Amino acid sequence: GTSYNIIIPPAITTNMTFEKPNNNLVRFLPFRSVAEPSFWLDHNSRKLNELRLSEDGVPLRGFFGVTTTTKIGGPGGFSTKDSFNIIPPGMRFDTSGDARRNEWIRAHGTIHSLNTIENLKRCDKNAFLNEVCLPSLLACCGVIDNDAEADGGGSGGGTDDPNVALVPITCITYCDLKTNMTVYWFAFPALSPRKGCAIAYSSTTTNNNTSIHHHHSPQTRLIDTWGTNECRTLSKCFHNFRVLQEQQYQQHTACSSKKEDEEGSTSRNNNDVWCPPFFLLLPTLKDESTGAIIRKMKCLPLNKDTYNNLSDEEKRQVIFGFVDPNTTPTTEKSSSSTTLAAVGWTLRNLVAYVSLSLGLGGSDVTFLSLRLPFLRRVDANTESSGCSDDDDDEIMNNSYLDVADEFEKKNDEGVGNSLLLDITIPLASDYNWNNDDDATSDICKYRCVGWELNKKNKPGPRSIDLRPLVSPSHLARQANDLNLRLMKWRALPNLDVQRLSQLKVVLLGAGTLGCSVARTFLGWGVRKITFVDSGRVSYSNPVRQNLFGIEDCKEGGKYKAVAAAESLVAIAGPDVQSEGVVLTIPMPGHSFGGGKDGDAETAAVKKDVDTLHKLIDESDVAFLLTDTRESRWLPTVMALATDTPLINAALGLDSWLVMRHGPSSSTLASCGQTQRLGCYFCNDIVAPENSTRDRTLDQQCTVTRPGLAPIAASMATELCVAMFHHPLGNCAPPPEAKRGGTSG
Numbered sequence: 001g002t003s004y005n006i007i008i009p010p011a012i013t014t015n016m017t018f019e020k021p022n023n024n025l026v027r028f029l030p031f032r033s034v035a036e037p038s039f040w041l042d043h044n045s046r047k048l049n050e051l052r053l054s055e056d057g058v059p060l061r062g063f064f065g066v067t068t069t070t071k072i073g074g075p076g077g078f079s080t081k082d083s084f085n086i087i088p089p090g091m092r093f094d095t096s097g098d099a100r101r102n103e104w105i106r107a108h109g110t111i112h113s114l115n116t117i118e119n120l121k122r123c124d125k126n127a128f129l130n131e132v133c134l135p136s137l138l139a140c141c142g143v144i145d146n147d148a149e150a151d152g153g154g155s156g157g158g159t160d161d162p163n164v165a166l167v168p169i170t171c172i173t174y175c176d177l178k179t180n181m182t183v184y185w186f187a188f189p190a191l192s193p194r195k196g197c198a199i200a201y202s203s204t205t206t207n208n209n210t211s212i213h214h215h216h217s218p219q220t221r222l223i224d225t226w227g228t229n230e231c232r233t234l235s236k237c238f239h240n241f242r243v244l245q246e247q248q249y250q251q252h253t254a255c256s257s258k259k260e261d262e263e264g265s266t267s268r269n270n271n272d273v274w275c276p277p278f279f280l281l282l283p284t285l286k287d288e289s290t291g292a293i294i295r296k297m298k299c300l301p302l303n304k305d306t307y308n309n310l311s312d313e314e315k316r317q318v319i320f321g322f323v324d325p326n327t328t329p330t331t332e333k334s335s336s337s338t339t340l341a342a343v344g345w346t347l348r349n350l351v352a353y354v355s356l357s358l359g360l361g362g363s364d365v366t367f368l369s370l371r372l373p374f375l376r377r378v379d380a381n382t383e384s385s386g387c388s389d390d391d392d393d394e395i396m397n398n399s400y401l402d403v404a405d406e407f408e409k410k411n412d413e414g415v416g417n418s419l420l421l422d423i424t425i426p427l428a429s430d431y432n433w434n435n436d437d438d439a440t441s442d443i444c445k446y447r448c449v450g451w452e453l454n455k456k457n458k459p460g461p462r463s464i465d466l467r468p469l470v471s472p473s474h475l476a477r478q479a480n481d482l483n484l485r486l487m488k489w490r491a492l493p494n495l496d497v498q499r500l501s502q503l504k505v506v507l508l509g510a511g512t513l514g515c516s517v518a519r520t521f522l523g524w525g526v527r528k529i530t531f532v533d534s535g536r537v538s539y540s541n542p543v544r545q546n547l548f549g550i551e552d553c554k555e556g557g558k559y560k561a562v563a564a565a566e567s568l569v570a571i572a573g574p575d576v577q578s579e580g581v582v583l584t585i586p587m588p589g590h591s592f593g594g595g596k597d598g599d600a601e602t603a604a605v606k607k608d609v610d611t612l613h614k615l616i617d618e619s620d621v622a623f624l625l626t627d628t629r630e631s632r633w634l635p636t637v638m639a640l641a642t643d644t645p646l647i648n649a650a651l652g653l654d655s656w657l658v659m660r661h662g663p664s665s666s667t668l669a670s671c672g673q674t675q676r677l678g679c680y681f682c683n684d685i686v687a688p689e690n691s692t693r694d695r696t697l698d699q700q701c702t703v704t705r706p707g708l709a710p711i712a713a714s715m716a717t718e719l720c721v722a723m724f725h726h727p728l729g730n731c732a733p734p735p736e737a738k739r740g741g742t743s744g
Contacts, residue, residue, distance in 0.1 A: 024200045024201055025198050025199065025200050026198075026201060026343065026347070026421070026423060027341075027342040027343070028342060028343060028344070028347065028348055029326045029342040029343065029344060029345060030452070030453075031064065031089060031090065031188045031325070031345055031452070032090055032091070032452065033090070033091055033093065033171075033184075033462075034090035034091065034093070035093040035094075035184070035186075035464075036092070036093065036095070037464070037466060038094060038095045039093045039095055040184075040464055041466060041469070041470070042095045043113070043173070043175070043182075044175045044177060044180070044466070046058075047113045047175045047177070048175075048177055048482070048485045048486075049488075051113055052488065052489035052490075053115060053489050055112055055113065055114055055119070056112070057109075057110030057111065057112045057132065057170070058112075058113075059108070059110060059111075060108070060110050060111040060169055060170065060171060061093070061106065061107070061108065062092060062109070062169045063091075063092055063101070063104040063105060063106050063107065063274070064089060064091045064104065064105055064107065064325050065103065065105065065325065065374070065375055066089075066323065066324070066325055066327045066371070066375055089325035089326050089344070091107060091169065091186070091188065101274065101377070102242070102246055102274045102275050102377060102378050103275065103374075103376060103377040103378075104274050104275060104375070105274060105275045105276075105277045105325075105375075106164075106274040106275075107168065107169045107188075108164055108167070108168065108169065109132075109133070109168050109169035109170045109171075109189075110132060110170055110171075111170070111172075111173060112128075112132075112171070112172050112173070113173050113174070113175060114172060114174050115174075116174065117176075117183065119174070120172060120173075120174045120461070123172060125172075125451060126448075128172065129187055129450065129451065130443070130446070130447060130448050132170050132189075133170055133187075133448050134191075134443050134446055134447075134448055135443060136159075136165050137165060137168065137191055137349065137352070137446075137448070138191075138356075138442065138446060139160060139165070140160050140161070140162055140165035140166060140357070141352060141353050142160075142304070142356060142357045143356055146160065160303075161303065162278055162302050162303060162350075162353055162357075163276050163278055163301075163302065166277070166278065166349040166353055167346055167349070168189045168349075169186065169187070169188055169189075170187050170189060171184055171185065171186045171187065172184070172185050172461075173185070177482060178479075178482065179467070180465065180466040180467045180470065180475070180478075181463060181464070181465055181466070182463065182464050182466065183461050183462070183463045184461060184462060184463070184464070185451065185452065185460070186451075186452045187450045187451045187452060188450040189448040189449070189450040190345065190352070190448065190449055190450050191348065191349060191356075191431055191446060191447075191448060192431075192447050192448060192449045193430045194430055194431070194432070194433050197426050197430035198426075199348070199351050199423060199426060200423070200424055201218030201219065201340070201421070201422060201423055201424070202218050202423060203424070204364065217422075218340070218421065218422045218423070219340045219341065219419055219420070219422075220419065220420050221416065221417060221418070221419060221420075222234070222368070222415065222417070222418040222419065222420060223414075225420055226283075230283075230284060230297075231414070231415050231416045231418075232415075233297050234281075234297060234415060234418075235372075235415045237281075237297045237298065237299050238279070238299055238321075239376075239378075240299070241276075241299035241300075242276070242378045243378055243383050245276055245301070246378045246379075246380040249380075250380055275323065275375055276301065276302070276323075277322060278302040278320070278321065278322050278323075278346075278350055279299050279300065279301065279302055279321045280299070280300040280302055280306060280307065280310075280318050280319070280320065280321070281297070281298070281300075281318065281319040281320075281321045281368055282295065282297065282298045282300065282314060282317060282318055282319075283297055283319060284296060284297045299321070302320070304357055304358065319366045319368045319420075320350060320354060320365060320366070320367045320368070321367070321368040321370050322344065322346055322347055322350050322367065322368070322369065322370065323344075323346075323370050323375075324343060324344035324346075324347075324369040324371050324418075324419075325344050325345075326342065326343070326344050326371070327371040327372065327417065341419065343419065343421065344369065345450075347367065347369070347421075351367075351423065351425060351426070352426075352431060355425045355426055355427065355430075355431065356428050356431060359428070360425050361425050361426060361427035361428045361429075361430070362425065362427050363424075364422055364424050364425075365422075365423055365424075366420060366421065366422055367423055368418060368421070369418055369419040369420075370418050371417045371418045372414075372418075373414055431446055432445045433445060433446065433447050472573075473573050473574050473575055476572065476573035476575065477573060477575045480522070480525065480572055480575075481497065481501075481525055483523070484500075484524070484525050494725070495725070496724075497525055500721065500724070501525045501526065501527050502528070503526050503528065503620045504528045504530075504618065504619045504620045504621075505521060505526055505528065505529050505530070505619060505620065505622075505623065506529075506530045506532060506615050506616060506619040506621075506622045506623070507530065507531050507532065507623045508533075508585065508622060508624055508625060508626055508631075508635055509532070509533055509623075509624070510547075510560040510561045510563075510580070511533070511541075511545055511560065511625070511627065512544050512545050512651075512704075512709040513625035513649050513651065513709055513712060513713055514531060514533070514545075514560075514564065514625045515546050515547040515548070515564060516709050516710050516712075516713030516714070517625060517713045518531070518547065518564065518568060519546060519571075519713075520713055520714055520717040521717055522576070524717065524721055527572075527575060527577055528577045529565075529568060529576070529577075529578045530578070530579045530580075530581060530615060530619070531560070531561040531562075531565055531580045531581065532581045532583050532585070532612070532615065533559070533560040533561040533582070534559075534582055534583055534584040534585075535559070536556060536557035536558065536559055536560060537552040537553050537557040537559075537560055537563055538553060539553045541553070541560075544706060544709070545560075547564045547567040547568065548560075548564070559580060559582045560580075561580030561582055561583075562580035564578075564580060565578040565579050565580035566578075566580070581615065583608050583611055583612060584608055585608070585626065585631045585635065586605050586608060586609055586634055587630040587631050587633065587634070587688070587690070588630050588633055588688045588689065589690035590630070590690055592605050593605070609634070612634070612638065613642070616635060616639055616642055616644050617638075617642040619644060620645070620724075621644065621647065621720055622644050622645070622646045623646075623647050623648075623649065623716065623720075624646065624647070624648040624649065624650075624680070625649055629650075629688055630688035630690065632648065633681060633688045636648075636661060636679050636680060636681060639661060640661070640663075640679070643663050643730075645660070645663075645720075645723065645729075645730040646660070646661040646679075647660055647661075647719060647720050648660075648661060648679075648680045648716075649712045649713065649715075650712075651704040651708055651712060652704060653703060653704055654705055654708070656704075656708050656711065656712040656715075657712075658712055658715040658716045658719060659680065660677065661677065661678075661679040661680070662676050662677025662678065662730075663731055677734060
């Protein structure tokens, strides 16, 4: 197989290391890409047929759910403090398109298909990530406006919705279309603070409200702080929040007009967030003395307007929640600073949003790492978001099996494993890598990280070999059409490969010309070829007729039409629909029906005439490739009667003829004059006769230079392809006559 040596610049920025960091810093667990083989097969086809030479980004859709990660290490597979390997949660990519599945969280971005492996090697990965992803992130955070994002080529679709813009993805790839090998590198971009300003836990105790929700560590399990009942309330509250979001989405879709649906489908799909990845949480507020509920728990959509509409007291109490794709249970009843768990990668951009957009840089803020065992699909048509206070607890337990009461009984699963995080928000200036006010643009002051690590846990791309995943017949078809698809990239962008693949061609004659025409048609992607011939393969044929071999000559020889059809299938695969029809073309000057079996012979000729007429009538084009002049007469008349395009090719010793017969009822305008194309017999002054009577062997056979048949066959095929690409098709005028010569 083909291997690629990818040279990675040493300064590549990933921020995806599993090495033990400073205890006070927030440790993030990055995504890993999980691309289905069908995704790459679909992308390779798109590169070949649509993108071609373009390296511009095209929409990329990913999705992720909640995943219980696996810890590996230590004797017997048990993890230890100093030896562990956590499998990151997966960001999935497939060909499901825009089918809405709200049990997943959606990610949006672009995929860039580079034309050469050298382009992928030379690409400045950090600069690429900043150029593609910074505009949408900064626009969402309010650093730049959406107009600047559009000018900068951002991938966020011009939206300021943090549920869309804060979960970006991108990918660079090189598709080797010959070997079906694909090299790719995914990135999950996140805004990065300057060196020395990394996101860290708060060093002080957080007690930002008067509710029951006190915690005394920068990272604590939710069930240890809130208790079972409040965890169950949170599960119910978040579910109702999702139902409400789904109902609002459906109302928005129903209100869209048909015109908006057609013109704005891409934009609306970009804003289709499925399950919201972020939310604002106002916890239950109780009176400390009486325990009376002052405010019920509420989940609110994350955006600047919602936050600004909160009261000052609510702003102090609000918790910024995010659905953590990593749901690995934390078995510690109280986390210490030496065992702080890694949290989801999406928190990085959420922290940046809180700093840059909401202006909370420098303050201590509480985040909720919501860790659910699964995300249920929400059906807004059958579920109500308005649950009453008197809901039965037993119904709640059956409906929301995601609360960890006692981890010994529940295997430590459920919303109770969620984490409350006290984080000191970096200052807005901490995200500015260039303090020079004379910088060319605001975008240049910020940086992204997020390139995925490869299987060796180092910065670098991955690759996939698609050959074992594709059937041999599909590989054969793809390889056969590769040359045609590549023509459309630059040389012949208007080449109609689909039209050629659907052509029905009948070849009258399966000899030297017939074999050469058929092979040339295979190169043009024609798949439906019928041979008509009554002869058998002789030992003199294989050296001149490239569809036959010695095996076809044995035992009297196979019928040429049948052997040629079988050979085409053997060469190009079962995708070719080739048929051999053994038939003698009735010819002027050749008598029949005069012997003792005259009636049977006459019936056979009539049957041949009917069969030949049907073959020509049902074909898109017919080729006259027979040995004798008179054998071309009846097919010429039939083609004229059925308006079937007909291409005629004939050979001499050192000359050849290729011509197109005109239609019956159409006139052709050329040089301002009305004219009609003639045919092979238009200049005859006598009727065709038996050209093999009283002839020596060298006169009966087509004696010609061996190199002329491929030339004539190629010209005939090219004439046919050109005709079907002309706007007038078979009614196209002849080429203009050259001065001092014949038409070109």
